[in-house]
Amino acid sequence: MKFGDRIKERRTAQKMTLEQLAQATDSSKSYIWELENKNPPRPSAEKLSAIAKALDVTxxxxxGRDEQTLEQAEDKAFYRSYSGLPPETRRQLREMAKILGTKKPE
Structure with a gap:
């Protein structure tokens, strides 16, 4: 899958419009459209990082440089967000994870 296809797939899966992704990444709607539809795209490192963050992936x-699954990319993006949280919030999330991990499936 190409770079632009991955952006579009994640954007639509999250029910984001071109405009919403553009706003989230401080870009123009036409710039996001070009990334999704032109080949080869040439985004800056700053824009790449912003887009990945907005789409909750790496x-x-x-x-598609590694064999990372979508789930693994989402986990890495979550950890990136988690790492920036205050210590008390991280502690609370760890406690919640313990509780959820011991819950029996219905």
């Missing part, structure tokens, strides 16, 4: 996932 830059590597968008480029």
């Amino acid at each position: 830059v590597d996932y968008l480029f």
